[in-house]
Amino acid sequence: MTYCVAMRLRAGLLFASDTRTNAGVDHIAQFRKMHLFHIPHQREIVLLNAGNLATTQSVVSLLKQRLTEEGPNMLNVGSLYDAAVLVGKTLKEVVARDADAEHGPSQGVDFGANFLLGGQIKGEGPRLFHIYPQGNFIEATEDTPYFQIGESKYGKPIIDRVVHYETTQLPEAAKCTLISFDSTIRSNLSVGLPIDMVLLRANRFEEPMKAHRVGADSAYFQQLRKGWGEGLRKVFEGLPDEPWFET
């Protein structure tokens, strides 16, 4: 499985993805699920993927291969909306090819994949999209400032409690995201370290856009895991026991 989160806040955008893939418990591997498309001072686009690895790799390979070909590509489309259309179209193209039952057995395999696509293209504000396996997509709003794909449930409560479009700053969002990953990794073997993370401040177009990799040896992540676990435990112990059960 996989766990990816992306947020669009007033302060900017955050993207994070784990790196574990599995086809059964005896076929676990490490793959990057974060891909960057960048023109200095002009556009910053981040793509996260979850789902069938053959599908997601093919979609990313085609998107990259077409950067130097004629026609619309990730570096020349006029808006992030058009980039989302392009990813959706490429996804449908790959699934139609691989799942083509007329020319080979699909053997019940799920060829589906989900993508999170966000960033900023000069001339418009930061935007964030969730592209579904069917190729259609939704856009994040101020009411719903984050999307998750993959094993999303374990790490959702902490984000729901902490993240708000207007007030959450990017370093705080990064802290919340790493705690969300910690909860997920503890409860689900199919999500694993390291974590790739990108923070993009709104309207900055920093150079170079850089993905940070947070591994088991990250002192900050270790500190966060320890502090969070101990803090939770302390809050838990400080709360009263339920009163209707006399021992």
Added chain:
Amino acid sequence: MTYCVAMRLRAGLLFASDTRTNAGVDHIAQFRKMHLFHIPHQREIVLLNAGNLATTQSVVSLLKQRLTEEGPNMLNVGSLYDAAVLVGKTLKEVVARDADAEHGPSQGVDFGANFLLGGQIKGEGPRLFHIYPQGNFIEATEDTPYFQIGESKYGKPIIDRVVHYETTQLPEAAKCTLISFDSTIRSNLSVGLPIDMVLLRANRFEEPMKAHRVGADSAYFQQLRKGWGEGLRKVFEGLPDEPWFET
């Protein structure tokens, strides 16, 4: 959907279930998912259910109806293992009847259901089983002292962090369970208050076995939600921001 948790600790057993059912968002109702079978000082059995409501109601109705008929029933089987066999068999009987495609269309409906069955029958220790939709089942051990059915993922991290077979006392387990429900209810509309909860001390056979109902008006639950939310927020704010992002 549904959320149910049951734990078997050295100190005893805990059972908790929400009360919301839904067949689509426009068909939400309230049903008790906890059923008690009890002989004073002799046996205490609790059954929790998740899944197709027609199936789970039928299973419970048949189990109750047969209490006064000949043959094995929940009040005369010799062990909790045999009670699990009985629930599994009754589940298969109901699904075979309702999903019988020869005599009517099943229209793609999932007739499946999961049950948690636990308690104590005099002569053996406290036991806890998870009965699968196929009617087979597994038993909780000291290594894996709790089971969840229904919307289990949101509320799993807190249980994984806090509950241990040897050391967790029942009031502490109840506190953890209510926090686990709070996280689930906040993140998933298909799980709702009130919560039914039973605590059974090992080898006590108290009379009467009593299910407590925890609703939105429960002062203790309100205190717990508030204290937990504020405590989490405080722990979160006390942790350092990630260091590789200079503002």
